[in-house]
Each structure stands twice: as C-alpha cells, then as structure tokens.
C-alpha cells in the first residue's frame with residue numbers, strides 16, 4: 001500500500017452516468033488486476049474505493065458510476081486536479097490459478113477491473129473471452145476496450161435491446177470455458193455461482209472504513225474463517241464462498 | 246526543542262500520542278507504512294474472552310466530519326490474541342502496549358485481564374465498559390456507576406498493572422461514573438468512546454448500518470470529547486487519557502489543556518494511515534508556536 005498524490009489527466013463521461021478518469025502518479029504498488037484504490041475527496045470524511053481499470057507506467061485509470069455525493073463530486077474535477085490516493089489495496093486476481101480457457105464475467109461497474117485482468121491474462125498467454133451484462137442499451141460501456149485488445153465480447157441486456165436477452169448467465173451455454181473471473185453486483189455473483197460448475201474467482205464489495213485492513217469494517221465469513229474484503233479480498237475463490245449451491 | 250514525554254500511570258511515554266483501540270488492529274499492519282515505534286504506545290483491538298465475528302455488514306456509515314461503526318468487537322479471542330497476534334506485534338514494536346479489553350459479564354472481564362496479565366509487553370489495561378451487560382438487562386456497564394465500579398474491582402483483583410477504565414459518553418453524568426471507578430481502584434480513566442449514532446439511506450429508506458445504530462466518531466465529536474475530558478479530569482485525581490475526534494497536533498494540545506495526560510487518535514488513522522506519525526512529527530512546531538516548552542506542563546492547565 002502507498003499513499004501518494006495523483007494528478008488528473010482526463011475525466012470524461014462514457015455514458016450518462018459512467019465516467020473514465022485517468023491520473024498520473026506513483027503506481028508502483030499496484031501489482032495485480034482486481035486491486036483497488038481509495039480516493040480522498042475534499043469535504044467527504046471517508047475515502048472512496050474504486051477498482052483499477054488500467055495501469056501503465058505511472059498512469060492509473062478508473063471507471064466510476066455516479067451514485068452519490070462522492071462520485072458526483074468526481075465528475076466536477078478538472079484536469080490538473082491533485083488527488084490523495086491510497087494505491088495497491090486488496091489481493092487482486094491470482095493469475096496462476098486461472099485455467100487455460102478463462103471467461104471474464106462483468107456486470108455494470110464490475111466490468112472495469114476485468115479489463116486490466118484481460119490484459120494481464122493475455123500477457124500470461126491465457127487469452128480470455130468476455131461476457132458483460134447491463135440493464136439496457138444506454139448503460140453499455142467498455143466493450144470497445146476489450147475488442148481493442150483482441151478479446152471476443154458477448155453483451156447481455158435485461159431488456160434484450162442489445163445482444164443476448166437476460167442476464168450474464170444466459171450467455172454461458174454458448175461459450176467454451178474452464179474457469180471464471182467475475183466482478184459485479186452480488187445478485188449477479190450469486191446467479192453465476194449457481195449457474196456454472198467451473199472454478200473461479202469472485203470479486204466482492206463492502207462498505208469500508210479504511211480499505212487497508214485496520215478497522216474490521218468490511219469482514220465477511222468464508223469457508224476458511226472470516227476475511228476482510230479490503231485486505232484478504234476483494235477477490236475470493238469460489239470454494240471459499242459461503243453460499244448455498 | 247520542547248519535551249514531549251509524559252508519564253502515564255507510572256510508565257514514561259516518549260510522546261502522548263496513542264492510536265485508539267479498533268483503529269489500529271494489532272499494529273503490525275501499520276508497520277508496513279512507518280516505524281510504529283515513533284508512537285507513545287497504542288491500544289490494541291478490543292479483546293474478549295471468546296472469539297467474536299462481530300455484527301453483520303454494512304458496519305460503516307459516513308457522516309459529516311466523521312463516521313459510524315458497528316464492527317461489534319470482532320476479534321479472535323484472548324487465547325489467539327496471545328498466541329498469534331501479539332507475537333507478530335512484538336517483532337515490530339519494542340515499547341509497552343496498551344491492552345484493550347471488553348466483556349459481557351464481570352467474569353468475562355476478569356478472565357480476559359487475568360490471561361493477558363502474564364504478557365510482559367503489556368504495560369496498561371484499558372478496560373472498555375461500553376459493552377452491554379448480558380446479566381444486567383443489556384445495559385452498558387459504563388452507564389451505571391456501580392456496574393462500572395464492579396468491573397473495576399474485578400480486574401483490580403487479577404492484575405497489578407495499571408488499569409485505565411474507558412468510559413462511554415452515552416450517559417447523563419460522566420463524572421459520577423469516573424469517580425466510582427477511581428474509588429474502585431482504577432489507575433486512570435480514558436474517554437470518550439463513540440457516541441451512539443444512526444444514518445438512514447434515502448434511496449432504500451433503511452438504516453445504512455445493518456445493526457441500525459453504531460458508534461459515531463471523528464472530528465465532529467471533538468468538542469463533546471474536550472468537554473467530557475475537562476469535566477472528568479477536574480473531578481478525579483488519576484490520569485485521564487483523552488480521545489474523540491483528535492486529528493491534529495493542535496487537537497492533542499487542546500485535549501491536554503483540558504486535562505488529558507495522553508491522547509488517543511481513532512478514526513483519523515482510517516482516513517490517513519499516517520495520521521499518528523504526522524501528528525507526532527508536527528507537535529514540536531505547534532508547541533513552539535504556542536510557547537510550550539514541556540507538554541507535561543500543560544496537562545489540565547485550563548482550570
């Protein structure tokens with residue numbers, strides 16, 4: 001973990017509510033896809049946890065959805081603004097454990113960390129396929145990022161306006177995969193957990209006090225005892241999760 | 246340069262800054278960030294007789310200049326604290342540590358303190374009496390002078406180390422509770438624990454915290470804390486450890502002027518993991534600015 005100052009280089013909307021921010025700073029502690037950063041915003045007491053969307057030579061990118069005070073405020077920050085950011089938080093996806101034919105499944109703002117993961121997997125010669133789920137056509141973002149790096153993407157929409165109608169689980173049958181990495185809202189994770197026999201790594205969200213393991217604000221029970229989502233997670237292996245099949 | 250050392254119940258601290266229980270784990274997590282030996286000492290996570298997972302999540306809610314937590318005393322239990330957590334701490338910390346202890350019956354407190362008493366590295370006990378008394382209808386020990394005194398007497402019997410009783414601010418007359426603890430044999434008083442608070446999410450129209458209510462802390466509570474430290478420090482003849490919203494060297498000095506011998510820093514560690522290191526580094530500057538030679542001279546200077 002590291003606390004350092006990042007300078008915003010780009011901050012623009014991708015859809016009505018989803019924004020992309022790029023910022024320059026010390027990215028040396030960001031060692032794995034699926035990790036997150038914790039951003040301090042003027043006038044708000046707690047930091048905001050956001051996943052790493054991309055990270056390259058001192059440039060950190062995040063994609064965030066406007067849901068409340070903090071993310072609203074982020075949209076107003078001009079290029080050049082300096083932000084106090086804790087980097088290198090969380091365990092991240094373990095590339096070693098990923099099988100030969102990985103499928104990355106993202107829902108809503110669970111999609112961003114999968115892009116950095118896809119890049120890492122390609123570098124490790126485990127090129128993934130992608131499924132991304134949204135509610136409606138106008139919520140879709142990020143597909144082109146995956147296509148640019150040569151990944152096949154299947155889109156699902158609940159209303160059927162684009163791609164496969166329904167949920168991400170409706171797309172599974174048509175795909176040949178042996179392992180799943182996923183991030184998204186909990187109902188999606190649960191549906192996926194039940195819909196596939198494949199092993200995998202699931203990314204979780206929880207309200208956080210610190211984001212680095214000090215406060216026990218984010219604990220969850222797992223098969224192997226309690227874990228802090230911020231430090232021992234946010235990625236849990238499927239076998240660790242305490243859900244009914 | 247002015248002197249920052251203070252004496253807390255017979256043990257000398259290099260400086261009065263102490264990370265508060267529950268916001269610093271068992272310390273070693275922070276050693277990745279800075280040498281935690283710069284601290285006066287620190288108070289480790291509230292430890293109970295049996296392991297506790299704590300409350301369901303969400304356990305955290307943001308507030309204006311503060312936060313609510315309902316962690317629910319998650320800890321691995323006293324046996325594991327001794328066998329697993331403390332050995333990891335001693336690898337990186339070479340000062341006496343403050344053992345924060347909680348319980349749900351008088352016997353629980355005595356059991357846990359007795360177990361920890363044999364650990365040389367523990368300098369003080371900080372006994373958190375804000376927990377509900379399961380035999381007393383769930384009322385917190387810290388809300389009744391007699392119940393707080395009973396806990397004090399019980400732990401007094403099982404240790405010779407200094408006992409600091411940590412008081413809850415959710416009471417009508419904090420002074421009477423502090424005095425009862427002093428009479429029952431406490432060596433010090435620390436305060437304040439969190440204020441009972443609640444937030445509601447307008448979108449879901451439900452409490453943000455799964456447990457509905459939780460402990461409010463952070464800069465917003467600082468004035469309440471200064472007031473209570475002032476009241477207690479002037480009513481008892483034992484040292485007082487002040488806390489509640491402390492986030493800067495100025496706040497440390499204000500707490501000491503109100504009567505605190507040492508000062509704990511809680512929520513600030515969570516938003517700035519370097520908070521205590523930064524406060525300690527800044528103290529000499531602020532002391533010079535206000536013409537303070539020795540920090541120990543200003544304790545309770547406000548009459």
Ligand SMILES: Cc1cc2nc3c(=O)[nH]c(=O)nc-3n(C[C@H](O)[C@H](O)[C@H](O)COP(=O)(O)OP(=O)(O)OC[C@H]3O[C@@H](n4cnc5c(N)ncnc54)[C@H](O)[C@@H]3O)c2cc1C
Nearest residue numbers: 049050051063064065067068069070071109205206207307
């Ligand atoms: C590990 C992790 C990674 C995340 N990655 C992303 C990402 O890549 N993109 C993205 O858009 N969002 C992500 N989120 C969710 C994001 O943290 C919240 O949407 C954001 O904190 C909301 O802040 P706000 O001030 O706009 O909302 P408010 O509702 O005003 O926030 C109030 C408080 O609740 C907390 N909070 C609200 N919603 C959430 C939530 N879903 N999870 C955790 N805390 C929450 C806030 O941090 C703040 O402390 C992630 C969350 C976690 C835990």
Ligand SMILES: Cc1cc2nc3c(=O)[nH]c(=O)nc-3n(C[C@H](O)[C@H](O)[C@H](O)COP(=O)(O)O)c2cc1C
Nearest residue numbers: 215265266267291314373438462463489490511512
């Ligand atoms: C996340 C969190 C966990 C806490 N856990 C404990 C605990 O285990 N035992 C205890 O005596 N106090 C606990 N406290 C209370 C603090 O030690 C402190 O008394 C209180 O937060 C006021 O200080 P602050 O405003 O600087 O945070 C906790 C506080 C927070 C924020």
Ligand code: FES
Nearest residue numbers: 209210211216230
């Ligand atoms: S948020 Fe503090 S331990 Fe996870």
